[in-house]
Amino acid sequence: MKLLASKLILILCLYFISKPLSAQLNTENLDQWIEEAPFFDIQKRDSILTWADQLKKIENSPRAHAYSFRLMGLHEEFDEKMPDAIGFYLKFLELSRSSGQVSDEMSATGDIVYIYITTKQYEKAKKLLLNFTQRPDKERLNQKKLSVFYNNLGICYNNLNQPDSAVLMYGKALKIKEAINDQKGMADLRINMSSQLMKQQKFSEAYELTMSNIEYLNSIKNDQDLWYNLINMGGILNGLGKYKEAESYLKKALDSAYSKSRKQEALENLSNYYSGIGKYEQAYTTLVQSERLNSEIINESTNEKIAELTEAYKAKQRDLENSLLSSELKSAQNRQFAFILGLILSFALIGVLLWFYLKNQQKNKLIASQNEGLLKLNKEKNELMAVVSHDLSSPFTAIKIWSESMRSKPEAEVLANKIRQAAVGGLHTIGKMLTIDKNEIFDLEMVQIDLAELLKELNQSFEPIATKKGIELDFTIVQDRESILSDKEMLSRALSNLLSNAIKFSHPNSIVNIRTDENDGHLEFEFKDRGVGIPESEQENLFKMYSMTSVKPTSNETSNGLGLFIAKRIGQELGGSLDFVSKPNEGSVFTLSIPVL
Incomplete structure (x- = not known):
């Protein structure tokens, strides 16, 4: 009975709390409701679509109709569906302009600019903001929103490598916020100013601004903005040489991350911190977690x-x-x-x-x-x-x-130079991969390939990864031939997949042998690991797309069943073949044979 009574009391309380809110949604109190409604509170996201439906039902109110699109955009933004959010915000902007609501037009512009900045489209964001900051009558505009526009312009200029313009815009924003006593806005600005000071290595000044923000945001329980300040404080303390405190703040940011994308950013910052102080094992582990989460998001x-x-x-x-x-x-x-x-x-x-x-x-x-x-x-x-x-x-x-x-x-x-070579290889891969799933991959670009140079590049690419696992890469060249006519990019891609697999499935502190020889008019590239091997019952499906065996990488590396499929496809396209021999608990030998032309 006590439990039933408690539930009835709770239902009645919720009824009387929610009733005034719904009562505000009419033509008489619409403007006041718009000023007071907690649009940007992610904890209210489940209520946003309900509010949007109620706004649509208000007759003869263009503003209510326009704001229903803004609320739908906010809902999509909270779900991180940015393209859909942009569509609703553009509709909100169109209706606000047609009804002559300049303040609402600024709100719509601000919503779109936020997504542009989040997705690193700074030129698009700058163009929208300048439409207002360069107006001759800007003194008549909503000053709070105008200060936000100056702040966002500072962010754009900062990311477009125009630091002087960024500082100028931050200064204009701060001047307006101080004039209107906008505490929340001043806190947002301090985040950006701290980031700018960190780039200039003025860590002490950045520390004072960020600590002031953390105290203020804790007092109003604003966890979303607090996350940015925790990330900044981790970087500041790292710059000041206070490494334990820096690690503590970065872990707080990880614990308080309110979305997968924020958690991924926190892991990435934590990995960079570990790398900076020489803890490479922890840096690598954290980086792997970050990349896995990023793959989930994609x-x-x-x-x-x-x-x-x-x-x-x-x-x-x-x-x-x-x-x-x-x-x-x-x-x-x-x-x-x-x-x-x-x-x-x-x-x-x-x-x-x-x-x-x-x-x-x-x-x-x-x-x-x-x-x-x-x-x-x-x-x-x-x-x-x-x-x-x-x-x-x-x-x-x-x-x-x-x-x-x-x-x-x-x-x-x-x-x-090694970093540049790896980056160029990645860019070439992007240019080629769009055709990998077609029946004909592409027109082969046949060139004479220096075999010694090819194997040297392969070693340089995978030596750091192998060293992390204590694996020795042993290269042996048996044949007299010094070059081969083939497509270098595709051959390198196939060899990279085979060596990557050999390292992944080798036990730590072992040896991977890479051997080349010429046999029956074919040049053979042999990769021998001393890993876990492949059960005989699973070998027939090894070269199928997405084929995943029961065998897992020895150090929890990621594997999606595509490496061998791609290597075999490339081997066939080059006129050759890919074969293997494997025994459980002894290891595997993969041999890529390419015809000598």
Whole structure:
């Protein structure tokens, strides 16, 4: 009984709390409601669509109609669906302009600018902001919003490498905020000013601004803005040499991250911190966690887009079905009319029925064709995203490790060249991979390849990764031939996938042998690891796309079942083959054979 009474009291409390809010949604109190409603509180996201529906129901109120689109945009933004959010914000901007609501037009502009800045489209954001900051009548504009525009302009100039202009804009923003006593706005500005001071290595000044922000945001329990300040404080303390305190603040930022993207950024900052103080093992582990989370974010976005495409197809299919139903009804009417006219028109009626039947058959074929095409497109998109994710992992992991090494080794110029080589390899991969899932990959670019140089580049790319696991790479060249005519980029790509697999599935502190020899008119590249091996029952599916065996990488590296599939495809395209021998608990030997032309 006590529990039931408690529930009744809670229901009544919620009723009386929510009733005044809904009562505000009318033409008389709309303006006041817009000023006071907690739009930007992510904890209220479940209520936003309800508010949007209530605003749509207010008659003869263009402003209420416009704000319903803004609320729908905010809901999509909270779900990190930025393209959909932009669409709603643009509609909000259009309606605000048409109704002459300048203040609402500024709000819509601010919403769009926020997404542009978040997605690093700084030139687009700057163009929108200058439309207001360069107006001759800007003194008549909403000063609080204008100060935000100056602040965002500072962010744009800062990221466009125009620091003097950034400082000027921050100064104008701060001047307005002080004049109107905008405490929240001043806190936002201090975040940006702290970031600017950190770039100039003025850590003591940045520390005072950020600590003031943290105290203020803790007092008002604003966890979202607090996250940015925790990240900044970690960087500031790191710059001041207070490493333990820096680590503590970065871990607080990780614990308080309110979305997957924020958690991924916190992990990335923490990895950079560990790398900076020489804790490379922790830096590597944290970086792997960051990359895994980033892959999840990308996959979720892709799945959502596929769901949207599927729903769009279903809607079109429903329209076609309605059209078919309409045609059938019309056909029935024609038959009834023909019956009344008598036998004289019976042959004409048969002709009409036959025409409609053939037309319906054509529509059914069209529906089936569209269905098959959509499924094929969705499959190709999934496969392309997977190939992109797989083939970019090796070059950019190498870039990360070489950059870490530059902090502790004097030969910075040599390492910088290695980083550049890895980056160029990644960019070439992007240019080629868009055709990997077609029946014909591309027109081969046949050149003479220096085999010694090819193997040297392969060693330089994977040496840091192997060293992390204590693995020795042993290269042996048996044949007399010094060069081969083939496509260098594709051959390098196949060899990289095979060596990457050998390292992943080798036990730490072991040896991976890379051996080349010429046999029966083919140049053979042999990769031998001393890893876990592959069970015989699973070997027949090894070269299938997305094939995943029960064997896992020995140091929890990522594997998506694409490396061997891609290597075999490239080998076939080059006129060769990929074979292997594997025994459980002994290791595997993969041999790529390329014809000598």
